Amino acid sequence: MRTDSAADAGRASAGLDPSIWDDRASADPADPAGPDDPAGPTPVRSGRHQATRQPPRPRTAARAARTASGGRGALVRTGIRGLGQTLVTFGLIVLLFVVYELFVTDVLTNERQEDLTQELRENWEDDPTLGPDLPGGGLSQIPPGDGFAFIRIPALGADYVKVVVEGTNADALQQGPGHYVNSAMPGELGNFALAGHRVGKGSPFLDLDRLLPGDAIVIETADTWFTYRVLGDPVTGDFGADPSGIPGQQIVSPADVEVVYPIPGVDDSTVVPTTAYLTLTTCHPKFSAQQRLIVHAALDGPGLPKAEYPDGPPALAGD
Amino acid sequence: MYTWIWRKLPGGRSAKLASALLLIAAVSAVLLFVVFPWIEPSLPFNDITVE
Numbered sequence: 001m002r003t004d005s006a007a008d009a010g011r012a013s014a015g016l017d018p019s020i021w022d023d024r025a026s027a028d029p030a031d032p033a034g035p036d037d038p039a040g041p042t043p044v045r046s047g048r049h050q051a052t053r054q055p056p057r058p059r060t061a062a063r064a065a066r067t068a069s070g071g072r073g074a075l076v077r078t079g080i081r082g083l084g085q086t087l088v089t090f091g092l093i094v095l096l097f098v099v100y101e102l103f104v105t106d107v108l109t110n111e112r113q114e115d116l117t118q119e120l121r122e123n124w125e126d127d128p129t130l131g132p133d134l135p136g137g138g139l140s141q142i143p144p145g146d147g148f149a150f151i152r153i154p155a156l157g158a159d160y161v162k163v164v165v166e167g168t169n170a171d172a173l174q175q176g177p178g179h180y181v182n183s184a185m186p187g188e189l190g191n192f193a194l195a196g197h198r199v200g201k202g203s204p205f206l207d208l209d210r211l212l213p214g215d216a217i218v219i220e221t222a223d224t225w226f227t228y229r230v231l232g233d234p235v236t237g238d239f240g241a242d243p244s245g246i247p248g249q250q251i252v253s254p255a256d257v258e259v260v261y262p263i264p265g266v267d268d269s270t271v272v273p274t275t276a277y278l279t280l281t282t283c284h285p286k287f288s289a290q291q292r293l294i295v296h297a298a299l300d301g302p303g304l305p306k307a308e309y310p311d312g313p314p315a316l317a318g319d
Numbered sequence: 320m321y322t323w324i325w326r327k328l329p330g331g332r333s334a335k336l337a338s339a340l341l342l343i344a345a346v347s348a349v350l351l352f353v354v355f356p357w358i359e360p361s362l363p364f365n366d367i368t369v370e
Contacts, residue, residue, distance in 0.1 A: 085320050096347060100355045168368045170360045180368070195368040205367075257369045283367045292369055 101200045105174070109202035112175045116147040116163040124222045142166040142179075149186055150220040151177060151194070154316060155211055162204050164219070168195045177204045177280075180260050184276070186219040187226045187303045193260035193279040198286055198293070205282035208295055212237055213248045216315035217278055217297050225304040225313040228278040228297035242298075244275070250294045251284055259294045275299070 142148045144167035153160045168178040177196035184190030196205035211217075213232025218225060232248035233241035239248035246264050258265050259281065262273040276299035284293035304313045311317075324342070328335040 082320065093350065096350055097355055100351050104351055104355075173367065178368075197367055252369070254369055259369055281367065281369055289363055289367070292367070294369075 105200040106202055109174060109176065113163055113202060116165065116175060117150075120147045120150075120163060144169065144181070145172050145175065147176070148179070148221070152218040152220065152312075152316060153211070153215070154218070155215040156207050162196075162202070164194060173197060174201050176202065183260055183279075184262065184273075186221050187224060187276055187299065189276050190262035190273045191260055191264055191277040191279050192219070192228075193281065195281045198282045198284070205280060205293075206286070208280055208282050208293055209249070209284075211249070211295055213239055213241070216300070217280075218313060218315055219278070220306070220312075223306050225306060225309055225316075226276075227300045227304075227313050227315040228276075229300045230295060230297045244298075246277070246296050248296055250296075252292050252294055254289070254292055256292070259292075259296075264294075264296050 145165055147163040147165050149164040151162050151164050162176050164177050164179055165172045165175050166179050166181065168180055172178040173195060177194045180193040180195065183193035186192050196208075197203060198205055198208070211230050212234070213230050214234030215230045217228045217230070219228065220226075230239075230248045231242040231244075231246055232239040239250075242248065244263075250259070252259060258267050260279055261267060262269075262277075263271060263275075264277055264279055278297040278299070280295040280297075282293050283289045284291045300315075325335060325339070328338050330338070
């Protein structure tokens with residue numbers, strides 16, 4: 001039976017007319033069952049043959065048609081294949097770009113941060129008076145892209161420390177949190193404002209939304225520790241509880257530059273600031289640049305000289 | 320394109336495979352360290368400042 005159907009299929013694909021095959025089936029020497037096979041009555045076999053023989057026909061016809069149209073079909077196939085490969089390639093490049101944004105820039109920035117840390121430490125050792133002039137006011141004299149302070153946020157991890165660089169252009173921010181050039185310097189009355197990347201480029205401000213009222217943000221300059229605390233009520237966790245009306249955390253539109261003004265939110269240059277604020281800005285929500293997440297903090301007590309507190313202010317010790 | 324590159328690569332199957340991987344690594348490196356840093360500033364989702 002098996003050999004029978006195999007031979008059958010072979011003939012069918014060879015394009016033999018089914019009626020001829022049926023007539024000669026019983027006389028076929030390749031059929032082991034022979035003409036007297038009692039298990040194979042002709043009508044049943046004929047029906048089954050019909051079923052197995054029918055499918056190959058359109059296949060053969062299609063193949064013939066394809067060969068007939070020849071070069072044009074091949075050209076279309078090559079074109080479609082090329083388009084498909086181009087699209088797949090494009091998709092892979094976009095995927096690679098995501099990998100770059102999320103991981104490779106982190107590696108590059110972390111390396112740069114290590115270099116900056118070393119540079120800054122060496123600068124401070126060579127000349128301890130180096131660093132921002134306090135209270136200078138106005139424009140800072142630090143070259144854009146240079147590191148000039150360290151920021152530590154114990155609430156984001158005991159090991160959270162980044163070099164703050166001067167300027168908020170793309171090159172500066174690629175290296176770490178950047179200082180808005182027209183804003184105050186650490187400890188100065190006014191607003192020491194920093195921008196930092198949320199995702200990628202070391203993701204310095206990734207978890208800024210986890211900061212709560214009262215959390216410490218410690219700025220280390222050449223000779224001083226400055227401890228700022230996020231505005232709001234540490235007991236209730238209410239960001240808006242500060243008497244100044246300045247919220248500890250807010251989400252604003254990218255055009256709301258008032259958040260980095262000397263008194264955050266006060267668009268009036270005649271009012272002289274009496275408090276030293278610190279403002280952190282980053283993008284919001286994560287992976288988007290639609291809005292800005294802003295954290296405001298105020299200086300908590302005077303700056304502590306590093307000579308007296310070599311291991312950092314009490315805030316770094318978990319206080 | 321990929322078929323064409325595969326045919327042009329010299330040697331047997333393992334040699335082709337090795338040089339293909341090398342090619343992929345080279346293209347990735349150029350993208351990661353030259354093209355992406357160059358194209359990045361003109362993309363919108365890196366704005367984090369208020370201005």
